[in-house]
Amino acid sequence: MKILLVEDDQLLANALSIALTRESYLITHVTTAKEAINQIKYTEYQSMILDLGLPDMDGIDVLKRIRKQKIDLPILILTARDSIEDKIKGLDLGADDYLSKPFEVPELLARLRVIERRLGTANSALITIKNVTFDTRANVVTVDTHPLVLSKKEYLVLKALVENAGRIQSREQLEAKLYEWQDDIASNTVEVHIHHLRKKLPANFIKNIRGIGYSIDKA
Amino acid sequence: MKILLVEDDQLLANALSIALTRESYLITHVTTAKEAINQIKYTEYQSMILDLGLPDMDGIDVLKRIRKQKIDLPILILTARDSIEDKIKGLDLGADDYLSKPFEVPELLARLRVIERRLGTANSALITIKNVTFDTRANVVTVDTHPLVLSKKEYLVLKALVENAGRIQSREQLEAKLYEWQDDIASNTVEVHIHHLRKKLPANFIKNIRGIGYSIDKA
DNA sequence: AACAAATTTAAGCTAATTTTAAGTTACATT
DNA sequence: AATGTAACTTAAAATTAGCTTAAATTTGTT
Known part of the structure; x- marks a missing residue:
C-alpha cells in the first residue's frame, strides 16, 4: 500500500516513515499542502496521512480540495487539534479516520490496517x-x-x-x-x-x- | 440507516438511542451478545455499535464470530477498554472504528457518518x-x-x-x-x-x- | 571497499492471440 | 428463384504476450 505522508514536523515524519516502511508500506513524505496536492496528481496512493498544521495551507483545505475532485483516497487525519469540533469537521469533510497527537504508533498502524482491509475488500490480517x-x-x-x-x-x-x-x-x-x-x-x-x-x-x-x-x- | 446498538448499560443505551433516533437512524437496542448475534440473522443492519463489556460474552467474541461468518457489517466498537492493546485487537479483528468511553456523542455521530458515507460508495460494477x-x-x-x-x-x-x-x-x-x-x-x-x-x-x-x-x- | 543479495535489463523461445483472407452459408429484395 | 450483400466459418500467417535464462546493475551489509 502506497501512503502519502503529509507532515511538516521532520522528527515525527522520520519516525513515522521508518515505522511505516518497516511494515512494508511505501511512503512518500511531503511537508507542504502544495506538494501533497501535486503528488496525488502523479501517483496513485492507497492512503494519505494528513497533518492539519501545515506551513502553507490548512490541511482541512487539502482535504476539501481532494474531495471536491471526487478523488476517492482514504485519508487519515493526524493532528494536534483534538477538539470535538475539529474532529467532526475533519470527518464530515471526508476524512476516514482522525487520530489526535500524541498518539501511539501501533494504534496508527492498526487504523491503517483497517483502511487496507477495506481497500482489499476481503482481507483480514x-x-x-x-x-x-x-x-x-x-x-x-x-x-x-x-x-x-x-x-x-x-x-x-x-x-x-x-x-x-x-x-x-x-x-x-x-x-x-x-x-x-x-x-x-x-x-x-x-x-x-x-x-x-x-x-x-x-x-x-x-x-x-x-x-x-x-x-x-x-x- | 439501520443500526444495531449492543450495549448493556441501560442509561447510556437510552441516551444513545435518543441521540441516534434524533439523527433519524433506526435503532434496535439489545443488551446481550446472544441477542445481538440472533438479531443480525433476521434483520439486515447497515452498522453495529458494539460495547465490549457485555454480561454474557466478550464483545470481541461477537466481533470474531461475525467476521468468521464473513458478514460484512460495519462495526464500531464503543467501550471503556481504552488500552492500545485492546484497540489494536478490536481493529485487527475486523472492527471499522473504535471509540473509548467516555466519548462525546457528536464524535460518535461523525464517525457513523463516515461509515454511512462509505456504504454509499462501495459497489463493484x-x-x-x-x-x-x-x-x-x-x-x-x-x-x-x-x-x-x-x-x-x-x-x-x-x-x-x-x-x-x-x-x-x-x-x-x-x-x-x-x-x-x-x-x-x-x-x-x-x-x-x-x-x-x-x-x-x-x-x-x-x-x-x-x-x-x-x-x-x-x- | 568488498561482498552478497536483490533487482533490473535484455534476449531468445514458445505458445496463444489476433489478423488476414478465402470459401460458405444465410438473408432480403426483386 | 436469382442476385447481391452481409455474416459466418475455417485455417494459415503474422504478431505479440509471457516464460525463462543469464548477465548487468543496484542496493544493502559487514
Whole structure:
C-alpha cells in the first residue's frame, strides 16, 4: 500500500516513515499542502496521512480540495487539534479516520490496517488461500506452515495478488504498487518477480490471463 | 440507516438511542451478545455499535464470530477498554472504528457518518444478463457461476455489448473499442471475435441485426 | 571497499492471440 | 428463384504476450 505522508514536523515524519516502511508500506513524505496536492496528481496512493498544521495551507483545505475532485483516497487525519469540533469537521469533510497527537504508533498502524482491509475488500490480517497463508501483519508467508523467504518486491507482488484474490491485476497495476513514482520501467520486472514467486509457491497458484494480467483464485 | 446498538448499560443505551433516533437512524437496542448475534440473522443492519463489556460474552467474541461468518457489517466498537492493546485487537479483528468511553456523542455521530458515507460508495460494477454475469471491476465473466476464459479482444467485444445491452452496436463502433486509434482494419476481425465468443456463450446470446450491427438483449 | 543479495535489463523461445483472407452459408429484395 | 450483400466459418500467417535464462546493475551489509 502506497501512503502519502503529509507532515511538516521532520522528527515525527522520520519516525513515522521508518515505522511505516518497516511494515512494508511505501511512503512518500511531503511537508507542504502544495506538494501533497501535486503528488496525488502523479501517483496513485492507497492512503494519505494528513497533518492539519501545515506551513502553507490548512490541511482541512487539502482535504476539501481532494474531495471536491471526487478523488476517492482514504485519508487519515493526524493532528494536534483534538477538539470535538475539529474532529467532526475533519470527518464530515471526508476524512476516514482522525487520530489526535500524541498518539501511539501501533494504534496508527492498526487504523491503517483497517483502511487496507477495506481497500482489499476481503482481507483480514490473516489471509489463507489453499495451503498458503499470508500474514499482512507479520509480513510472513507460509506454505503448509513452512515459512517462505521472499524479497521485498516478491512480497509486494504476492500481496497485491492475494489482497485481490479472485480479481485480475494488470501488469500496470502491479507495477504501480511496486514503485513510488511511475518510474521508467520499460522492462519485464514484474514477469521476473512472478517467475521467482512461482518457484516458491505451489503449482498454478499464480495464474496469468493473457493480455489482461495475473490473479490468484479466491479461497 | 439501520443500526444495531449492543450495549448493556441501560442509561447510556437510552441516551444513545435518543441521540441516534434524533439523527433519524433506526435503532434496535439489545443488551446481550446472544441477542445481538440472533438479531443480525433476521434483520439486515447497515452498522453495529458494539460495547465490549457485555454480561454474557466478550464483545470481541461477537466481533470474531461475525467476521468468521464473513458478514460484512460495519462495526464500531464503543467501550471503556481504552488500552492500545485492546484497540489494536478490536481493529485487527475486523472492527471499522473504535471509540473509548467516555466519548462525546457528536464524535460518535461523525464517525457513523463516515461509515454511512462509505456504504454509499462501495459497489463493484456487476452486470447480469440472463445467466451471464459480467464484473467490469474484476474482469471476470461467468456463465452459471462458471468462469469464462476470454481473450482480451473477446473480452472487449463482449464488454461493449454488455454495457450497451438493448442497443445495437455497429461493427464500426465495436472496432473503435478494440483499437486505440482507428487503425486501418480492413478486415473482419470483429466477426471472428464474435464467432469465438458465441462458442463460449449460451446460444443466441449475441444477436446480429443484418446490416446494422450486434446486440445483446437487456436482462 | 568488498561482498552478497536483490533487482533490473535484455534476449531468445514458445505458445496463444489476433489478423488476414478465402470459401460458405444465410438473408432480403426483386 | 436469382442476385447481391452481409455474416459466418475455417485455417494459415503474422504478431505479440509471457516464460525463462543469464548477465548487468543496484542496493544493502559487514
